[in-house]
Amino acid sequence: MNTLVNKTALVTGGSRGIGAAIVKRLAAEGADVAFTYVSAKDEAEALVKEVESTGRKALALQANAADADAVKGAVDATAAKFGKIDILVNNAGIGIMGALDQLTLDDFDKTFNINVRALFVGIKQAVKYMATGGRIINIGSTNATRMPFEGGAIYAASKAAVQGLTLGLSRDFGPQGITINNLQPGPINTDMNPENGPFADFLRTQLPVGRYAQPDEVAAFTAFLAGPEAGYITGASLNIDGGFKG
Numbered sequence: 001m002n003t004l005v006n007k008t009a010l011v012t013g014g015s016r017g018i019g020a021a022i023v024k025r026l027a028a029e030g031a032d033v034a035f036t037y038v039s040a041k042d043e044a045e046a047l048v049k050e051v052e053s054t055g056r057k058a059l060a061l062q063a064n065a066a067d068a069d070a071v072k073g074a075v076d077a078t079a080a081k082f083g084k085i086d087i088l089v090n091n092a093g094i095g096i097m098g099a100l101d102q103l104t105l106d107d108f109d110k111t112f113n114i115n116v117r118a119l120f121v122g123i124k125q126a127v128k129y130m131a132t133g134g135r136i137i138n139i140g141s142t143n144a145t146r147m148p149f150e151g152g153a154i155y156a157a158s159k160a161a162v163q164g165l166t167l168g169l170s171r172d173f174g175p176q177g178i179t180i181n182n183l184q185p186g187p188i189n190t191d192m193n194p195e196n197g198p199f200a201d202f203l204r205t206q207l208p209v210g211r212y213a214q215p216d217e218v219a220a221f222t223a224f225l226a227g228p229e230a231g232y233i234t235g236a237s238l239n240i241d242g243g244f245k246g
Helices: 017-028 041-052 068-082 107-131 153-176 200-205 214-226
Strands: 009-010 032-037 058-060 086-088 135-139 179-187 236-239
Touching: 009 017, 009 068, 017 032, 017 086, 017 214, 032 041, 032 068, 041 058, 058 068, 068 086, 068 107, 068 135, 086 107, 086 214, 107 135, 107 153, 135 153, 135 214, 153 179, 153 236, 214 236
Parallel strands: 009 032, 009 086, 032 058, 086 135, 135 179, 179 236
Antiparallel strands: none
16 A cells, blocks of 8 residues: 555546546555546545545546547646646546447447547646656456457447557657556446346356456556556556456
């Protein structure tokens, strides 16, 4: 613990699920944390109080990742509040599933706007406030390379794009001493894909460990990548997926 003392972090999509677990873990490691949310105001306010009860500072920012100006505004507001940004965690994302003849161009655009464009916008803005030792962590998906069911084409494509963006930007940021990595979860027990949900029995057959992960496990990996011991890891796409077969 306390590996992130005197650090400031921004987590997108941080009011619940994996995002909330990341917010709490970064705060437990000593960071002050801002996070964005779209509509879960009560959950966001409760999370702020929980973080502040530990002695860390917290800031909840309403910002839709589909809105580029809102993403920029959240980054600027974080820097204005805390004076800098040391850690950016791009967690906000959506998954629109369906057969090709059911999917629309709007589905495609919304998926890429939130899962890819928002990362580009947020990263571009955040590095203005980052110094040497900065950390950028994108939350992608193991579905970038393994898709065990029908209907996941545009979701998989968007997460594969995150792989490419991460790899390319590692070249840009290396000389600045900023690392960027892509963390790829498999099935995680969240309200979007609960461990007792309709897909769970099938997905467990694809998992050698035989279970879903909990959000805290993803948060722990994120905190490691944000910390001082991960300074030689960059441009990587790292699975946390229980050996997911796909």
